[in-house]
Amino acid sequence: MTQISSGSTPASTPKPRRPRPQVMRLTDAAAQRISELTNRADSEIVGLRVGVKNGGCAGQSYTVEYAHDVRPTDEVVEDKGVKILVDPKAVLFLLGTEMDYKADKMQAQFVFNNPNQISACGCGESVELRPAKIDG
Numbered sequence: 001m002t003q004i005s006s007g008s009t010p011a012s013t014p015k016p017r018r019p020r021p022q023v024m025r026l027t028d029a030a031a032q033r034i035s036e037l038t039n040r041a042d043s044e045i046v047g048l049r050v051g052v053k054n055g056g057c058a059g060q061s062y063t064v065e066y067a068h069d070v071r072p073t074d075e076v077v078e079d080k081g082v083k084i085l086v087d088p089k090a091v092l093f094l095l096g097t098e099m100d101y102k103a104d105k106m107q108a109q110f111v112f113n114n115p116n117q118i119s120a121c122g123c124g125e126s127v128e129l130r131p132a133k134i135d136g
């Protein structure tokens with residue numbers, strides 16, 4: 001006796017998607033400073049745009065500028081009530097980074113605590129970064 005299969009097999013359940021990691025996080029000091037900057041800006045801004053550019057003695061440097069709009073390719077990070085927009089070309093270099101704000105008698109600046117940073121130049125203006133390793 002021959003059995004004929006109907007051809008139907010139990011539908012496989014799709015694997016649940018792993019949540020996307022947040023590219024960056026902010027310290028309280030960084031969030032407070034971003035809030036101050038956005039509130040006192042001359043024109044309406046939606047947050048700060050963060051990126052990485054080539055140049056400097058170590059090869060790369062961080063960029064921070066006012067963001068007047070959200071671009072379709074921006075990675076939007078909302079943390080502690082403020083918004084930062086990460087340039088898509090910088091995402092792999094900034095993955096896992098904590099953005100802080102430090103002020104002392106001589107200077108005030110955003111500081112990036114980046115696990116992808118290999119080295120920095122002596123003057124502190126540029127860094128060497130490697131792309132983050134993504135677990136498959």
